[in-house]
Amino acid sequence: MTNSSYLSKLNILYVEDDAETRFYTLEMFENFFSNITIGIDGQDGLDKFKKFTYDVIFTDINMPIMDGLEMIKNIRLLNNSVPIIIFSAHDEIEYFTKSIYYGIDGYLLKPFHMLELDNIIGKLVNKKQTALEVNNKNxxxxxxxxxxxxxxxxxxxxxxxxxxxxxxxxxxxxxxxxxxxxxxxxxxxxxxxxxxxxxxxxxxxxxxxxxxxxxxxxxxxxxxxxxxxx
Incomplete structure (x- = not known):
């Protein structure tokens, strides 16, 4: 499993409107992260992002009030580097394609399993580590x-x-x-x-x-x- 000491220190924003999906996803998240904030829709997620600094954002796409795509668009106006991973259903490919334009760091098709989550988190950590090495010669x-x-x-x-x-x-x-x-x-x-x-x-x-x-x-x-x- 990806370095647990490092992951436990991250501040995570998880945005999902479906209560049942949140429950089961949080069970998996808690194997990795200690500091998780919940957003119940895109507007709630955006409001929380404006008030606090998060290290990674996980979000659903199809949500009421403000969908995940619109939330990502607004977040990117505030911060163009925070890692964003989206959860997408098979029938939301059009939304997923649009989200690439705003800059995402990964996606998982629902329903997903623990191994898939561990894999994408590991890739994210390795990407950040490599970027740090390349961009800073000192x-x-x-x-x-x-x-x-x-x-x-x-x-x-x-x-x-x-x-x-x-x-x-x-x-x-x-x-x-x-x-x-x-x-x-x-x-x-x-x-x-x-x-x-x-x-x-x-x-x-x-x-x-x-x-x-x-x-x-x-x-x-x-x-x-x-x-x-x-």
């Missing part, structure tokens, strides 16, 4: 989908930014300055804290808080030597 690729943007000094997991503190930014700046170099706790302490106090517990505490924030141990401890990025 990216240092780490493991588990993590990237360090050297120019902007920002950390991402896939395309989602991880907000860092000042000291965490200084830590990544140091650890990415020389490929593969191991830095001792004293090295890190001098660069980050820049004072006359000698207490490497501050470094261990910084690393511990960072590990908790990332929900992953991105910085490897080399016994007797120090630390380096994985």
């Amino acid at each position: 990216i240092k690729k780490l493991i588990e989908g993590f990237y360090w943007d050297i120019t902007d000094e920002k950390l991402y997991q896939y395309e989602k930014e991880i907000v860092l503190t000042k000291n965490e930014i200084l830590l990544f700046r140091l650890l990415t300055s020389l490929e593969g170099r191991i830095y001792s706790a004293v090295d890190i302490e001098i660069v980050i804290f820049d004072d006359d106090t000698s207490d490497t517990f501050r470094v261990r505490n910084l690393l511990s808080r960072l590990k908790k924030k990332l929900q992953f141990n991105l910085i490897e401890s080399i016994y007797g030597h120090g630390y380096r990025l994985r």
Whole structure:
């Protein structure tokens, strides 16, 4: 299954007018996502999009008040890059064809199964990861989908930014300055804290808080030597 740690952090907007379809689709979604907002028609979905930032939109096409096609058209006027995946019935091919014009990232024909959903989500994640690598030459690729943007000094997991503190930014700046170099706790302490106090517990505490924030141990401890990025 597609990287669950990454997917659980995404904010999802799911727009579907049929209550029964929503129920069964949500059961599948909950295997991937933790943060799901429901829109009950195109107008409701558009209203919610205007009030909050979503990472991915899943939408039906044929809905009352405002259909999915009109919603996509309006969303693209506000944001031309948010990934949109549509659910289409076999008799809605005309709608589906029109939706391509407004820019969609995938579609599933109803009824669909868990494996199909996993497949299209995996393709979406890979597409975002590839785009990030191609479009930004100053990216240092780490493991588990993590990237360090050297120019902007920002950390991402896939395309989602991880907000860092000042000291965490200084830590990544140091650890990415020389490929593969191991830095001792004293090295890190001098660069980050820049004072006359000698207490490497501050470094261990910084690393511990960072590990908790990332929900992953991105910085490897080399016994007797120090630390380096994985």
